[in-house]
Amino acid sequence: MLLVGLVFLGPLAYVVWRNVELGTDLVAVIWDRETLEPLVRSLWLASTVAVSSAVVGTALAWLTVRSDLPARRFWKLLAPLPLVFPSFVGATALIAGFAPGGLAEELLSVVGGGSVPDVRGFRGAWLVLTLFTYPYVYLPVAARLAALPPSLEESSRLLGRSPFGVFRSVVLPQTAPAVWAGSLVVFLYAVSDFGAVALLGYDTLAEQVYADRLFNQPRAMGLSLVLAVVALIVIAGERAYERRHRVSELAARSAHPLIVPLGRWRPVAFAGVLVFLGSALIGPLAVFGFWAWRGVTSTSTSVGVATDFGDLLVPTLHSAQAGLITAVVAIAALLPLAWAIARYRSRRAGVANAMVAAGFALPGVVVALSLVFWVIDTPGVSIWYQTMPLLITAYVLHFGTLASRVTRVAVEAVPAQLGEAASTLGARRIRRFLTVELPLMMPGLLAGGGLVLLSTMKELPITLLLAPIGFDTLATKIWGAGEAGALAQGALASLLLVALSAVLTWAVVVRRIEEF
Amino acid sequence: MSCGDGGSGDGSSLTVYSGRTEDLIGPLLEQFSNETGIDVEVRYGDSAELALLLQTEGSSSPADVFISQSPGALGLLAGEGMLAELPDDLTGRVSEGFAGSDHTWVGITGRVRVLVYNKDLVDPADLPQTVLDLAKDAYSGRVAVAPTNGSFQDFVTAMRSELGDQVTVEWLEGLAANQSPNYPKNSAIVEAVARGEVEMGLVNHYYNLRALEADPALASVNYFFPADDVGSLVIVTGGSVLASSDSQSAGEQLLAWLLSEDVQATFVTETQEYSLLPGAGRPEGVPELSGFAADTIDYDVLGGGLTATIEIIRESGIER
Numbered sequence: 001m002l003l004v005g006l007v008f009l010g011p012l013a014y015v016v017w018r019n020v021e022l023g024t025d026l027v028a029v030i031w032d033r034e035t036l037e038p039l040v041r042s043l044w045l046a047s048t049v050a051v052s053s054a055v056v057g058t059a060l061a062w063l064t065v066r067s068d069l070p071a072r073r074f075w076k077l078l079a080p081l082p083l084v085f086p087s088f089v090g091a092t093a094l095i096a097g098f099a100p101g102g103l104a105e106e107l108l109s110v111v112g113g114g115s116v117p118d119v120r121g122f123r124g125a126w127l128v129l130t131l132f133t134y135p136y137v138y139l140p141v142a143a144r145l146a147a148l149p150p151s152l153e154e155s156s157r158l159l160g161r162s163p164f165g166v167f168r169s170v171v172l173p174q175t176a177p178a179v180w181a182g183s184l185v186v187f188l189y190a191v192s193d194f195g196a197v198a199l200l201g202y203d204t205l206a207e208q209v210y211a212d213r214l215f216n217q218p219r220a221m222g223l224s225l226v227l228a229v230v231a232l233i234v235i236a237g238e239r240a241y242e243r244r245h246r247v248s249e250l251a252a253r254s255a256h257p258l259i260v261p262l263g264r265w266r267p268v269a270f271a272g273v274l275v276f277l278g279s280a281l282i283g284p285l286a287v288f289g290f291w292a293w294r295g296v297t298s299t300s301t302s303v304g305v306a307t308d309f310g311d312l313l314v315p316t317l318h319s320a321q322a323g324l325i326t327a328v329v330a331i332a333a334l335l336p337l338a339w340a341i342a343r344y345r346s347r348r349a350g351v352a353n354a355m356v357a358a359g360f361a362l363p364g365v366v367v368a369l370s371l372v373f374w375v376i377d378t379p380g381v382s383i384w385y386q387t388m389p390l391l392i393t394a395y396v397l398h399f400g401t402l403a404s405r406v407t408r409v410a411v412e413a414v415p416a417q418l419g420e421a422a423s424t425l426g427a428r429r430i431r432r433f434l435t436v437e438l439p440l441m442m443p444g445l446l447a448g449g450g451l452v453l454l455s456t457m458k459e460l461p462i463t464l465l466l467a468p469i470g471f472d473t474l475a476t477k478i479w480g481a482g483e484a485g486a487l488a489q490g491a492l493a494s495l496l497l498v499a500l501s502a503v504l505t506w507a508v509v510v511r512r513i514e515e516f
Numbered sequence: 517m518s519c520g521d522g523g524s525g526d527g528s529s530l531t532v533y534s535g536r537t538e539d540l541i542g543p544l545l546e547q548f549s550n551e552t553g554i555d556v557e558v559r560y561g562d563s564a565e566l567a568l569l570l571q572t573e574g575s576s577s578p579a580d581v582f583i584s585q586s587p588g589a590l591g592l593l594a595g596e597g598m599l600a601e602l603p604d605d606l607t608g609r610v611s612e613g614f615a616g617s618d619h620t621w622v623g624i625t626g627r628v629r630v631l632v633y634n635k636d637l638v639d640p641a642d643l644p645q646t647v648l649d650l651a652k653d654a655y656s657g658r659v660a661v662a663p664t665n666g667s668f669q670d671f672v673t674a675m676r677s678e679l680g681d682q683v684t685v686e687w688l689e690g691l692a693a694n695q696s697p698n699y700p701k702n703s704a705i706v707e708a709v710a711r712g713e714v715e716m717g718l719v720n721h722y723y724n725l726r727a728l729e730a731d732p733a734l735a736s737v738n739y740f741f742p743a744d745d746v747g748s749l750v751i752v753t754g755g756s757v758l759a760s761s762d763s764q765s766a767g768e769q770l771l772a773w774l775l776s777e778d779v780q781a782t783f784v785t786e787t788q789e790y791s792l793l794p795g796a797g798r799p800e801g802v803p804e805l806s807g808f809a810a811d812t813i814d815y816d817v818l819g820g821g822l823t824a825t826i827e828i829i830r831e832s833g834i835e836r
Contacts (some may be wrong), residue, residue: 034830096707198664198700203835211664214564214592215822305730365565372572386578464561465569469531480560484539485703485726 004333005352011397012358014370015224022218029222035208039226042204045122045197046190049129054183056130056276057137058175063269065145066171067262070270075277076142077506082280083135083454084501086475088195088482089494090132093284094119095199124200129190131280136189136451137182139509140406143447144178145171147413147440150258163260177412178444181405184238185451188231188361188401209363224366231361235354285498288491295488305488312493315472316500322473323457323504325388326395327449330403333396335445338407353404360401364461367398371466387468394462395452402451410444442512450509454501474500529555530766531578533570535563535585536753540787548773554766563589564666570598570758580761581770583624583753586666588673588822590754594620600759606768609775610792614752623752624774625783626790626805627720629671631659631739631747632706637715643739647718647747648683651690660697660705660717663834667702667720667751673825674749681828688832698835703727710736720751721802725788740803750805752792 019026029035063069064076082090098119119127148171156166194206205223212220262269295307334356340349359367371394375381384390414437458475467473474497481490534541538560549556559566559579567589570577582599584590593599599620607615607622614623631643631650644650650659662668676684697714699705705717706724712735724738741747755774757767773779780791788799798805829835 095704199704201698201700207664212826214567214589215669215826365568369568369572372569376573376576382576461562461565464559465565469557469559476560480537480539482703483537483562485723485730486539487730 004337005348005355007393008352008355008359008397008400010374011362011367011370012228012355014373015221015228015362015366017373018217018221019225022221024218024222026222026225029219030226035205035223035226038203038205038208041122041202042191042206043230045125045129045202045204046187048126049133049190050183050187052126052130053134053137053186054179057134057182058141058179060134060273060276061138061141061145061175062167062171063273065142066258067260067269068266069262069273070266075273076510077502078277078281079142080135080139080450080454080505080510081498081501082132082277082284083451084458084497085132085284085494086195086458086460086478087128087132087193088199089478090284091124091128091196091199092482093287094124094128094131096287097283120201122202125197125202125204128196128200129186129193132196133186133189134280135454136185136402137179139447139450140178140182140409140444141175143406143443144175144409144413147410147443148174153258177409178406180238180242181409184234184357185360185402185405187234188357191227191230192361192363194363206363209366213365224362227361227363228358231358232354235357239350281498285495288494291487291491292495295492298488306486307488307492309492311489312474312477312496315474315477315493316496318471319457319473319475319497320500320504322391322395322463322471323453324508326392326399326456327403327453327508329392330396330400330452331407331445331449334400334404335407335411338404338411342408342411356404357401359397360399362398364398364459365465368394368462368465371397386466388471391463391466391468391471394466395456395459398459398462399452399455402455403448406444406448406451407441410441410448413444414440446509446512450505453504453508457497457501528763528766529557530580530763530770532556532558532581532583532770533566533579534558534560534583535566535589536560536583541583544774544779544782545770548770552769552773554769556770567592571596574598575760577758577760579758580763581755581757581767583755584621585753586670587621587623587752587754588666588670590616590621590756591822593756594618598759599756600761600764600767602757602768602771606772606775609772611794614750614792616754621754621756622771622775623754623792624771625753625780625787626750626792627667627722627753628740628790628802628805629667629747629749629751630719630721630724631716631741632709632719632724632736633716633739634709634712634714634735635737636735637712640739644747645742646745647741648687650696650718651687651694653694655716656694657696658715659691659694660699660708660714661691661834662699662701662705662718663829665701668718669822669825669829670751671718671749672829673821675746676821676825676828678746685828685832688829688834692833696834706736710734722788722799725799725801738802743803750790753789 060075060079064072064079069075152170152174153166156170161169192206194204194210197204198207198210205227209220209223209227212223292307295305298305337349337352337356341353371390375390376385457473460475460479463471463473463476464479474493477493478490478497481487481493532545538558542558545556545558548554561569563585566582567584570579570582570593573579582590582593590599594616601619602615602622604619607619610623614626615621631647633643644655649655672684672688675687697708699708699717702719702723705714705719706727708714709717710727721738721740724736727736728734755771757764757771761767775793777793777796780793780796783789784791784797784799790798790802790805
């Protein structure tokens with residue numbers, strides 16, 4: 001476990017080393033209006049996105065798992081998918097739809113005109129990040145709700161509480177750790193994202209790192225360190241809070257989670273879900289569908305409308321391969337850490353956990369370069385340079401926190417006494433783990449794996465720099481098409497990416513969360 | 517992994533890091549491979565990020581050749597002594613001024629800075645005679661810029677070397693005072709101008725040509741500044757051979773092949789860029805390659821001076 005922690009130290013240690021090597025004047029870099037203003041914007045954006053994602057993600061999870069929402073299986077399939085849009089792709093779709101002169105304005109002009117709200121700046125960045133990151137909350141909360149023993153709610157109801165009262169006194173406290181875990185991930189993601197904020201013109205710290213990455217490396221590295229420190233402070237703060245507020249959680253195997261009838265709120269809830277998922281998923285898909293259709297039906301061979309479906313088949317396989325392997329490795333590598341934190345509250349595990357989180361808050365380029373730095377001249381490991389094992393390692397370093405946070409919630413929900421009871425009955429430790437504890441944690445583990453899967457499939461800079469030559473993914477194809485102005489081909493690849501995510505999350509995550 | 521790519525000796529295989537995307541150069545590299553029998557492996561990526569990768573890899577880099585979309589990334593690596601000196605007969609193929617003065621890289625294609633405008637919103641009589649005019653009140657809020665984009669930074673560096681820092685800073689501050697709308701990259705500006713979200717924008721010439729290919733009904737039109745105006749700067753894409761490569765001659769062979777007349781003609785017709793060969797043809801509907809760039813701008817200044825340029829751009833307040 002210490003070794004795992006040590007590997008996770010890699011990116012942060014690299015950033016510190018580069019700052020020393022370049023002689024970055026950290027005080028001058030940080031104590032500057034051009035740094036502090038973007039920093040405040042980063043924190044403001046990340047906080048607001050975390051709050052809105054928490055609200056939307058929790059509400060959607062409850063509606064799809066515990067209520068009689070119409071077409072709930074369908075929504076359950078769609079709800080995690082917006083996460084797979086690379087944020088620059090989501091922002092592009094939003095701008096095409098809602099910017100002045102965009103598709104929405106055209107539609108409005110047909111029905112007599114009207115003004116479209118301005119999507120640039122803070123509002124646009126907040127909207128795009130909320131629409132495309134709420135699954136970080138949705139998936140763990142849905143998994144938690146599926147594992148919540150119905151007996152708790154039933155007894156609460158027998159005590160005469162109203163459905164809302166049951167929600168507040170039983171469901172909310174039991175899901176709070178999952179909501180926290182998800183919101184924290186959203187916060188860290190929003191801090192590190194630059195694709196959407198750059199396109200929407202909201203100047204954050206991550207965007208400054210991006211602008212300075214080549215020609216002002218001391219500042220870029222100084223700011224990267226600031227990003228990592230922000231992550232560490234947030235994680236430390238969360239741990240301190242956690243120590244003081246701890247609810248005892250319970251998980252149980254239940255084939256039939258309690259379904260709450262929505263009654264007269266049913267149409268309202270349905271409309272709400274329709275509008276939200278319409279904006280997060282169906283809207284962008286419609287824009288891509290339009291571009292791709294225009295390409296497929298066109299006879300022109302010019303780069304803007306040319307499409308080549310065959311060129312995307314192998315990248316589709318590569319995306320699936322990278323995502324699935326990374327998800328499995330991440331869960332396997334971080335389960336022991338999550339276990340140590342949840343069960344033994346070890347301080348060392350707490351530090352390792354903070355390192356894992358820092359890897360998520362650092363921009364992907366920095367994580368990739370750190371691996372280049374550590375591996376390329378190191379005897380014994382240099383033969384792995386730009387191979388699949390190294391690529392997977394880089395993904396795990398970047399996305400490990402997605403697995404560890406959600407996994408921890410899953411571990412915490414397994415009553416420690418359960419294992420002890422089994423132990424006194426003579427079951428051996430490993431068997432006990434496999435037969436008693438693992439199945440109880442499974443929904444949580446799958447949710448964590450799902451987050452890693454979707455995040456890996458949209459990852460770009462690490463893939464471009466560290467993948468074996470020729471290992472194209474759908475994300476690199478979308479990027480390449482964007483750079484070349486191949487609108488139709490990029491749209492086609494985006495549609496394929498969403499379709500692939502739908503198939504994989506359904507087969508591997510959503511369907512199985514219900515089985516356990 | 518040691519130097520080079522572990523191929524069996526000089527000339528049998530090449531590893532290329534390419535900032536040009538696969539659509540724009542992949543088929544050509546394949547053709548080179550077929551014609552010469554040299555196996556070519558390509559890593560595609562963003563030019564700036566590939567330069568960072570090469571810098572971090574140092575002398576252990578598996579790359580033999582680096583093809584960059586911007587002279588800035590080449591200048592950075594040249595400054596670190598990572599690029600090999602190319603022979604005169606290679607750098608001499610392009611018109612003077614389109615290769616590094618230290619012969620560490622050679623231009624492959626050229627793009628010209630233009631002002632793209634929406635023909636429904638802008639009266640051609642309102643178009644400026646010089647890029648400097650865009651800082652005037654008359655253009656307040658009307659001109660989109662991409663201050664964090666490499667091409668814009670190259671352009672500002674050229675302006676500094678040509679007109680001095682004071683004029684450049686005043687121009688940037690004028691654009692900032694004009695609240696010129698910000699975009700992250702050229703293509704986003706062209707899309708915004710075509711939609712009518714903003715009237716004009718400073719970009720490279722070929723983005724609009726490609727947008728029009730996809731949808732000829734778009735209202736966006738390229739305006740070329742007069743040839744003697746710094747606004748019409750030529751920005752080259754370039755190629756180089758890594759000093760750490762053990763396939764130097766095969767690398768040079770690839771660059772020479774990319775500069776052959778047939779391949780250059782392909783760039784002109786397929787990607788609508790300028791050829792840098794003396795007397796070469798040019799894409800349809802664009803003015804002759806002349807004026808700025810050729811022998812007036814020292815591209816090495818673009819590399820070394822970029823750190824200061826980025827600082828100047830940021831301090832002007834244009835990014836806000």
